Amino acid sequence: MSSRRSGFAGNKAYLPSKPCAVCGRTMTWRKAWAKTWDEVRYCSERCRRQKHAPTSADGPAHG
Numbered sequence: 001m002s003s004r005r006s007g008f009a010g011n012k013a014y015l016p017s018k019p020c021a022v023c024g025r026t027m028t029w030r031k032a033w034a035k036t037w038d039e040v041r042y043c044s045e046r047c048r049r050q051k052h053a054p055t056s057a058d059g060p061a062h063g
């Protein structure tokens with residue numbers, strides 16, 4: 001097995017980013033968020049829990 005380093009050249013794809021709804025930290029697109037990037041609003045689970053505001057009419061109840 002020889003190391004194949006070269007290859008991915010000039011692949012500076014634009015990665016979307018947005019600020020966390022809680023701490024405001026800039027979140028950069030992650031592969032893990034590829035499917036839920038549109039729903040991701042918090043940089044981490046911690047922030048997600050921080051903001052537990054009683055929002056009405058916001059989809060199914062999620063406790």
Ligand SMILES: [Zn+2]
Pocket residue numbers: 020021022023024025042043044047
């Ligand atoms: Zn955050």
